[in-house]
Structure formats: structure tokens, C-alpha cells
Amino acid sequence: MGILAGKKGLVIGIANQRSIAWACAKAFDIAGATLGGTWHSDRSRPHVEPLLDALDVEIRRPLDVLDDGQMQALFEEVARRWGRLDFVLHSIAFAPRADLLGRVVDSSREGFGLAMDVSCHSFLRLARLAEPLMSNGGSLITMSYLGGTEVVPNYGIMGPVKAALESATRYLAAELGPAGIRVNAVSPGPIPTRAASGLSDLDALMADSAARSPLRRALSIDDVGPLCAFLASDGARAITGSTLYVDGGHHILN
Known part of the structure; x- marks a missing residue:
């Protein structure tokens, strides 16, 4: 029996096979969970639906x-279908390219607001929607980055946004x-996902x-997936309000 046997959870943020959310979905599946998953738009659906098929995901929606x-x-x-929910993984982030690549001080009101709305x-x-379905408790997990606590060159407005998310x-x-x-x-530390590809110096961040x-x-x-599976499990029943790093220890360095 896996550590998530009998548990039901939603995975939000699968874009393709390089997504952190996809790695988490695989780890949840291996641990025995029943899953629901989503795609962002009609454009992304052909890339996501075969992955949901591979894990026999029960609930799937845009x-x-x-x-x-x-x-x-x-x-x-x-x-309607499950009557309850045990965990939710939130693994989405977005900022308009002009605001992401520019200085924080130059960010637009609209761009900053959109990044905060989508990402935080x-x-x-x-x-709020999961709470009434978690009458027996549950686990909510989101994805941050070191740039939320330290200044990472060229991370732009996503730094303040991730700081807000951690708070x-x-x-x-x-x-x-x-x-x-x-x-x-x-x-997580720097990983070559589609979302991270928008950063101007991703290769340098990964090499460093x-x-x-x-x-x-x-990395x-x-x-990342096995940690998220643990956080969704009863083994993490006394862990909450934390930011857990999966970066090879990079966050301890100056």
C-alpha cells in the first residue's frame, strides 16, 4: 500500500512532460492516490490530456x-464524484514577459497585478473552494523559489510575487x-521547465x-515529486506553514 492509498487530490499546473506538476502527479500516482488534473486552455490540452490518460486521472477539466x-x-x-478532497497541488505562475524581464521598479501596474493574481x-x-471538501483535514501545496526570499538577478517581479505566496x-x-x-x-532550485525558460539567465542559474x-x-x-507526495501524506501530519527547499542545499549559501 502506498502512502497516499485511498486519498484523492487535484494537480493544478501540468503543461507538458517537463512540468514540475507532472513529476508530482507521477509521484502521487505511485503513492496510490486517485487524481484529478487540469489543462490551461484548448492550446495546451493536446499536451496535457495524454499525460492524464497515462495516470488514469479520474477528473479532468480546463x-x-x-x-x-x-x-x-x-x-x-x-x-459530486468524490464527496471529499485530501490534497491540492498548485503549481502555476505567470508574469507578462515585459515585466518579467524588466526592473521591478519599472513594472507596470497591470503586469504586477496579473502576476500576483495568477501566481499567488x-x-x-x-x-477557499477546497476547504469545505476537507472535512477530515487535508494538504495544500504550492511552488515557490529562492527569489522570494533573496534577490536573484533577473528574476524580476516574480521575486515579490513569490514572497507574497510564501507569506x-x-x-x-x-x-x-x-x-x-x-x-x-x-x-525547488532552478530546473529547465517551460515556465522557467522565460528567465533570461536560466542556464547560468542552473550551472551555478x-x-x-x-x-x-x-536538479x-x-x-520534487517525492517531497510533495510526502507532504500530501499522513506522515506530514504535523508539518504546516513551512517552505521546504529542494535545491541541493543551495539556499544555505550566501
């Missing part, structure tokens, strides 16, 4: 987190803890991490 109707419909289906506030909205994680943990709902952020981190090796999406 989800643009800016569309309240789609989000509501997703949780209504969860309530969507986690709060998912949590929101702590506040959610405090508010939902009495209901037995745990909330944690996972902070591999060269300087205590474990002295490159992959499959380094």
Missing part, C-alpha cells in the same frame, strides 16, 4: 485560474490549521546551482 466559473465547476465535480491569489481561491502560505496555515488542513510551499550547492549536481523535476 482551468484558467482567472475564470471563476471554471474553478467553481472543477470543485463542483469533485464534490489563485492559491487562496483554490484553498500567504503561512497565513493560510494559521487560518486552516484548526480544521486539520496543512499548507506548505515547496521551493550545480557547481555551488552542497550536493554538487543538477530535475523528479527531485
Whole structure:
């Protein structure tokens, strides 16, 4: 029996086989969970649906987190088909390219607001809809990055956005803890995902991490999945409000 046998969870953020969310979905599946998954748009659906097929995902729907109707419909289906929810993985982030590549001080009001809405506030909205389905407790997990606590060159407005996400994680943990709902952020090091490809110096970040981190090796999406499976399990029943790093120890360095 896997550590997630009998548990039901949603994976939000699979874009393709290079997605951290995909690695997490595989780890959840291996651990025995029953899964639901989403795709962002009609354009991404052909890349995501075969992956959902591979894991025999039971609930599958489109989800643009800016569309309240789609989000509501997703949780209504969860309530109708499962009647409960044990965990949610939130692994999405977005910033307009001009704002991402420019200085924080030059970021547009619209770009900053959009990045915050998609990358941070969507986690709060998912949590609000998940809460009534987690009557026996549950686990909410989101993805951060070191740039939320330190200045990472060329990370731009995503630094302040990830800082807000980590703070929101702590506040959610405090508010939902009495209901037995745990909330944690996972902070992987630089990994060549589609989302990370928007950074102007990703190759340099990955090389620096591999060269300087205590474990002295490159990272992959499959380094992240097992931790998320553990956080969704009862073994992590006393862990909440934390940011857990999966970066080979790079975060301990100056």
C-alpha cells in the first residue's frame, strides 16, 4: 500500500512532460492516490490530456485560474464524484514577459497585478473552494523559489510575487490549521521547465546551482515529486506553514 492509498487530490499546473506538476502527479500516482488534473486552455490540452490518460486521472477539466466559473465547476465535480478532497497541488505562475524581464521598479501596474493574481491569489481561491471538501483535514501545496526570499538577478517581479505566496502560505496555515488542513510551499532550485525558460539567465542559474550547492549536481523535476507526495501524506501530519527547499542545499549559501 502506498502512502497516499485511498486519498484523492487535484494537480493544478501540468503543461507538458517537463512540468514540475507532472513529476508530482507521477509521484502521487505511485503513492496510490486517485487524481484529478487540469489543462490551461484548448492550446495546451493536446499536451496535457495524454499525460492524464497515462495516470488514469479520474477528473479532468480546463482551468484558467482567472475564470471563476471554471474553478467553481472543477470543485463542483469533485464534490459530486468524490464527496471529499485530501490534497491540492498548485503549481502555476505567470508574469507578462515585459515585466518579467524588466526592473521591478519599472513594472507596470497591470503586469504586477496579473502576476500576483495568477501566481499567488489563485492559491487562496483554490484553498477557499477546497476547504469545505476537507472535512477530515487535508494538504495544500504550492511552488515557490529562492527569489522570494533573496534577490536573484533577473528574476524580476516574480521575486515579490513569490514572497507574497510564501507569506500567504503561512497565513493560510494559521487560518486552516484548526480544521486539520496543512499548507506548505515547496521551493525547488532552478530546473529547465517551460515556465522557467522565460528567465533570461536560466542556464547560468542552473550551472551555478550545480557547481555551488552542497550536493554538487543538477536538479530535475523528479527531485520534487517525492517531497510533495510526502507532504500530501499522513506522515506530514504535523508539518504546516513551512517552505521546504529542494535545491541541493543551495539556499544555505550566501
